[in-house]
Amino acid sequence: MxxxxxxxxxxxxxxxxxxxxxxxxxxxxxxxxxxxxxxxxWVEIENFSGKSALSVRQDFHAKIVSANLTALMALAAQKQVQSRTKMHHYVYRVNFAQALSKMKHTLIALIQQAAVGVKALIEQTTHYIAMTFEAVRGGRHYARKFSHKLKNNGHCNQWVTA
Structure with missing residues (x-):
């Protein structure tokens, strides 16, 4: 209203x-x-490592920073993917789930090496992310078949599609 x-x-x-x-x-x-x-x-923004308000805030902000850094790396990697695949039939894009997976292992190293410089690590990670891409096949549309069954997951009832 x-x-x-x-x-x-x-x-x-x-x-x-x-x-x-x-x-x-x-x-x-x-x-x-x-x-x-x-x-x-993908980022599991609703999963927290602790129960206190401080730990929830820290986890939330850390995950947002991680997602934003991944997006920046993926943006740089996308330029590499476009130049590498410009002669292909389909348009290709970075696989963001793979990029997030790689950043989970790289983020700590980026923070630890901030004082000495991280340019090489950023370039290495961007190159790795650029290696994991997928074709974008536009114009695909399939009718969805829904069978609405009520599922009780122990906490609440929710609609699920089979």
Whole structure:
């Protein structure tokens, strides 16, 4: 519900809002939702090493820093991938899950070597990330088959697709 000019307006009110407006908003929000998915699934942003407020804050910020550094490395690696695959049929992109995996092992070394310089390690890691890429096959769309079964996972009920 939103409040407009002193009266209540419901988003379901088709006289005020048509479906095309929501479609446009949904598409604008898509990249944000994809980033949430990446943070939850790949970075495991909801898993913490401790239970105190301090440990949760530290883990959260460390994971965000790690994801941002990985994104920077992947951006640099993507340039290498593009130059290496420009004659191929498909467009290729860095495999971000593999990049995150590599950064888990590299991040500590980057911090430890900050005083002596990290240029060689950054170049080595970027080169490694550039070696793990995948084809982007645009225009693929398959109809999803949903069978809504209620699954009890012990904590709450949720819809799952089979």
């Amino acid at each position: 939103i409040y407009d000019r002193g009266y209540n307006a419901f988003l379901m009110d088709t006289m005020l809002y048509n479906a095309n407006q929501f479609k446009a908003l949904y598409h604008l929000r898509w990249c944000v939702e994809e980033n949430y998915k990446r943070l939850k699934q």
